Amino acid sequence: MSSFILKRSRNSSSFLFQNPSNKSATLNSSQPNNLIYSSQNHTVFHSGFSTFLLNNMKNPSSSYSTLSRRMHRNLKDMILASGFSVLSVRSPSGSNEVVVFPRGCGLFGTWAAVEPSTSDGLTVDGIVANNWAILDESESDWKSHAAAIAQSIQVIKRRLQWKKLKVRLNLLSAELNKPDLWDDPVHAGKISREHGSLMGKVKEVKAFEQELLEHIDMIKLAREENDTDLESESLQALLSMRRNSKERELEALLSGEQDPCSCYIEVQAGAGGTESMDWASMVMQMYKSWAQRRGYVVTLMDEMPGEIAGIKRATIKVDGEYAFGYAKAEVGAHRLVRISPFDSSKRRHTSFAAVAVIPMLGDGSTRVQINESDLRIERFRAGGAGGQHVNTTESAVRIVHIPTGVTATCQNERSQHQNKASAMAVLQSRLDQLEMARQAQMNAQHTQSLTEISWGNQIRTYVLHPYRMVKDLRTNYEVSDPDSVLEGDLDGFILSYLSASLDKDEDGQ
Amino acid sequence: MKLSLTRACCRSYTFPIFRKPSSVLPRAIFHQSLSSSSSSSLKPKTPLFLRPPKHSATFSDLKKWHDWANTLAYEVGSSFADSDNGPDSSILCRELKWLLEDSLEDNSLIPHLGIENNPNSVKLRIALDELYGLWKERIEKRKPFQYLVGCEHWRDLVLCVEEGVFIPRPETELIVDLVNEVVRDNEQLRNGIWVDLGTGSGAIAVGIGRILGSKGKVIAVDLNPLAATVAAFNAHRYGLQDVIEIQQGSWFETLKGFEGKLSGVLSNPPYIPSDDICGLQSEVGKHEPILALDGGLDGMDDLLHLCNGAASMLKPGGFFTFETNGEKQCKFLVDYLENDCSGSFCNVSIVSDFAGIQRFVTGFRRAL
Numbered sequence: 001m002s003s004f005i006l007k008r009s010r011n012s013s014s015f016l017f018q019n020p021s022n023k024s025a026t027l028n029s030s031q032p033n034n035l036i037y038s039s040q041n042h043t044v045f046h047s048g049f050s051t052f053l054l055n056n057m058k059n060p061s062s063s064y065s066t067l068s069r070r071m072h073r074n075l076k077d078m079i080l081a082s083g084f085s086v087l088s089v090r091s092p093s094g095s096n097e098v099v100v101f102p103r104g105c106g107l108f109g110t111w112a113a114v115e116p117s118t119s120d121g122l123t124v125d126g127i128v129a130n131n132w133a134i135l136d137e138s139e140s141d142w143k144s145h146a147a148a149i150a151q152s153i154q155v156i157k158r159r160l161q162w163k164k165l166k167v168r169l170n171l172l173s174a175e176l177n178k179p180d181l182w183d184d185p186v187h188a189g190k191i192s193r194e195h196g197s198l199m200g201k202v203k204e205v206k207a208f209e210q211e212l213l214e215h216i217d218m219i220k221l222a223r224e225e226n227d228t229d230l231e232s233e234s235l236q237a238l239l240s241m242r243r244n245s246k247e248r249e250l251e252a253l254l255s256g257e258q259d260p261c262s263c264y265i266e267v268q269a270g271a272g273g274t275e276s277m278d279w280a281s282m283v284m285q286m287y288k289s290w291a292q293r294r295g296y297v298v299t300l301m302d303e304m305p306g307e308i309a310g311i312k313r314a315t316i317k318v319d320g321e322y323a324f325g326y327a328k329a330e331v332g333a334h335r336l337v338r339i340s341p342f343d344s345s346k347r348r349h350t351s352f353a354a355v356a357v358i359p360m361l362g363d364g365s366t367r368v369q370i371n372e373s374d375l376r377i378e379r380f381r382a383g384g385a386g387g388q389h390v391n392t393t394e395s396a397v398r399i400v401h402i403p404t405g406v407t408a409t410c411q412n413e414r415s416q417h418q419n420k421a422s423a424m425a426v427l428q429s430r431l432d433q434l435e436m437a438r439q440a441q442m443n444a445q446h447t448q449s450l451t452e453i454s455w456g457n458q459i460r461t462y463v464l465h466p467y468r469m470v471k472d473l474r475t476n477y478e479v480s481d482p483d484s485v486l487e488g489d490l491d492g493f494i495l496s497y498l499s500a501s502l503d504k505d506e507d508g509q
Numbered sequence: 510m511k512l513s514l515t516r517a518c519c520r521s522y523t524f525p526i527f528r529k530p531s532s533v534l535p536r537a538i539f540h541q542s543l544s545s546s547s548s549s550s551l552k553p554k555t556p557l558f559l560r561p562p563k564h565s566a567t568f569s570d571l572k573k574w575h576d577w578a579n580t581l582a583y584e585v586g587s588s589f590a591d592s593d594n595g596p597d598s599s600i601l602c603r604e605l606k607w608l609l610e611d612s613l614e615d616n617s618l619i620p621h622l623g624i625e626n627n628p629n630s631v632k633l634r635i636a637l638d639e640l641y642g643l644w645k646e647r648i649e650k651r652k653p654f655q656y657l658v659g660c661e662h663w664r665d666l667v668l669c670v671e672e673g674v675f676i677p678r679p680e681t682e683l684i685v686d687l688v689n690e691v692v693r694d695n696e697q698l699r700n701g702i703w704v705d706l707g708t709g710s711g712a713i714a715v716g717i718g719r720i721l722g723s724k725g726k727v728i729a730v731d732l733n734p735l736a737a738t739v740a741a742f743n744a745h746r747y748g749l750q751d752v753i754e755i756q757q758g759s760w761f762e763t764l765k766g767f768e769g770k771l772s773g774v775l776s777n778p779p780y781i782p783s784d785d786i787c788g789l790q791s792e793v794g795k796h797e798p799i800l801a802l803d804g805g806l807d808g809m810d811d812l813l814h815l816c817n818g819a820a821s822m823l824k825p826g827g828f829f830t831f832e833t834n835g836e837k838q839c840k841f842l843v844d845y846l847e848n849d850c851s852g853s854f855c856n857v858s859i860v861s862d863f864a865g866i867q868r869f870v871t872g873f874r875r876a877l
Binding site for chain 2: 292305377378379383384385386387388389390391392393394395397412413414415416417418421
């Protein structure tokens with residue numbers, strides 16, 4: 001991949017050079033972060049440059065120091081928001097030059113931006129490339145802090161799928177620029193919401209990056225001027241950034257559009273009778289415990305018990321922030337190897353349970369419109385004359401969406417009306433999921449329904465005999481204590497999968 | 510509360526006058542109604558979930574009870590289901606969970622029950638030994654779960670019920686949907702007078718009381734004074750005391766003066782043929798008021814009475830829905846309403862419940 005990078009340097013005039021396409025550069029996403037900053041106010045800027053910008057353009061000889069960093073940043077944002085690209089370049093003479101050209105007619109195509117750097121040209125990728133030793137947090141070494149933070153920023157960018165994000169953001173910006181956008185307010189709302197949310201993520205990372213570079217500048221300045229107070233203050237700031245960066249790395253794992261949603265988790269027993277039904281109920285129990293540990297509210301929606309033990313299938317609702325983001329890592333077939341307690345001759349058995357995870361889209365998302373007349377509502381397990389003849393607390397209903405054949409059942413509520421309402425919610429989510437899968441393949445791996453999960457799509461093995469181990473086949477992450485995993489200690493598996501899958505995606509670019 | 514119990518106090522109880530003479534007198538239940546009404550201080554029992562949490566038990570004692578109750582439930586297996594279509598273990602276990610939910614002050618503690626030897630205590634709305642007694646009655650006497658907890662979840666309502674008052678059925682929830690469809694686009698009906706005859710716990714009355722317009726009224730009638738008090742309690746609990754008027758009486762008897770003025774007549778009358786009563790599921794036959802179940806020889810006594818009454822009471826364009834025993838009664842009624850009521854009705858139709866059983870007959874009073 002060849003791309004251009006523009007660097008601002010103290011000692012040289014502006015120049016363009018081809019990014020050496022070495023491996024590390026690709027991996028570290030050192031490609032230019034030439035993003036178009038487009039925001040809702042683009043129409044204002046369409047009419048021309050801001051006066052602020054024009055003033056500074058007329059006055060190219062103003063020194064770098066007067067063109068403060070604040071201005072530098074604001075200016076860049078403002079110009080980029082207008083759909084114009086800017087190169088702010090410091091010439092050897094110390095004068096500042098600002099070059100602005102309209103979007104689409106520059107060398108950089110539809111996107112261009114300057115990579116933020118310190119006053120002496122150090123960038124985040126530059127810091128990582130320096131390979132400064134990362135020491136313990138307690139060591140007051142700014143280079144160590146800076147290197148750790150810079151690494152985190154790279155991880156965060158990778159997890160946010162920075163390059164895809166840029167492409168998407170450009171697409172959305174182009175869409176937002178269309179004059180007839182608001183002819184379809186639903187579509188426009190969707191576009192502008194997504195744009196806003198992506199923009200927010202980009203800005204957050206950019207600000208974090210800028211903050212790092214500013215602190216480095218401050219430390220250098222403090223050293224030049226022997227200001228120990230300023231130095232230790234900046235060092236402290238770096239340290240707190242370093243601590244904060246780990247949290248941000250985690251957050252970046254869950255940056256998908258549906259990740260913040262609550263979800264349904266469904267477990268279905270594979271072939272193998274009672275042993276696999278027992279396994280399915282163990283898996284379901286594992287998720288209930290996991291969700292409770294995370295502070296989610298778990299509600300059993302539907303359960304089909306096995307004849308002797310376990311469950312044939314069951315659905316739970318997991319309510320809470322990022323429930324889908326985490327749980328989606330569990331989609332697939334889970335394999336158990338043990339000596340079956342249901343086998344009188346004590347043989348070793350292998351059984352499977354399939355897990356599906358369905359996001360419950362928020363109100364802001366586009367929902368599938370369900371036509372009442374397309375529904376068939378039936379009483380589940382109905383028998384006998386009903387009505388006054390029967391007093392039962394069993395009032396489960398099954399709703400069939402006739403055009404798609406998608407069904408939903410709920411039997412856990414205390415009235416038929418509530419069972420129907422809950423089943424409708426499940427049905428809505430299933431239809432939304434179908435629609436999502438139809439519309440976009442980007443999330444296809446997480447949006448398979450139970451029936452679509454092939455038993456070959458095995459993601460994890462739980463061995464209780466002859467040795468004890470749980471191993472994820474996707475990441476090779478393993479633990480030797482199956483009990484803790486079955487008691488819901490799944491976060492290690494989930495996080496390793498989420499980071500591995502995002503890293504893989506980014507490498508595949 | 511607009512509960513007028515004057516009738517209950519001053520009339521002499523000669524039920525056969527408004528009941529068909531053939532109907533079996535519901536012994537214990539009848540007796541209870543009479544004796545309590547004579548004091549004119551009928552008070553509905555407070556359902557479990559509304560009682561103050563003034564009892565307490567340790568987690569481990571509660572767990573002991575729960576394990577015991579669970580074992581009883583499991584031992585039932587499918588024996589009830591096989592003998593009279595009663596509940597199986599899985600249904601009983603779910604009921605046990607709900608009983609626990611209604612008994613505990615703080616439901617979030619339920620997962621802690623699994624912890625062995627937890628010495629902490631937990632607040633309960635009922636004493637632990639009473640819980641033992643209740644569950645024993647559930648399993649051994651087949652006492653309906655709803656009488657244990659004193660409530661039934663019906664639609665999005667939680668209705669107070671107690672022994673002597675018929676427990677509203679899930680099928681009947683649909684009547685509210687049917688009414689909703691009718692009043693949605695008809696302001697006149699939405700703001701008219703509706704009657705729920707044989708209201709029992711007041712389920713239909715409360716259900717439609719919440720969907721009628723600001724001028725809409727419901728008159729809920731029941732012969733059983735205990736049912737009338739419970740219905741009044743439920744109406745009050747949902748803040749509908751100004752919308753729902755409770756009357757104690759038989760069918761249209763108290764509604765003199767409303768001829769040709771009602772916007773709607775709704776009822777889930779007794780419709781089980783007398784011969785079927787003795788074969789009913791234990792929860793129903795042994796515990797629920799037979800007054801609310803027995804519909805005479807072919808189960809049609811009260812339904813036919815209601816059809817005749819609806820013809821004279823409904824105003825032109827007024828709507829009616831009656832719940833029935835199934836296809837046979839539905840078909841008979843449709844034929845009767847179309848051919849024997851001298852053209853009083855139009856758009857008579859049958860609506861099935863979610864089990865696919867033809868359950869309701871609906872129609873409109875023909876406009877003159």
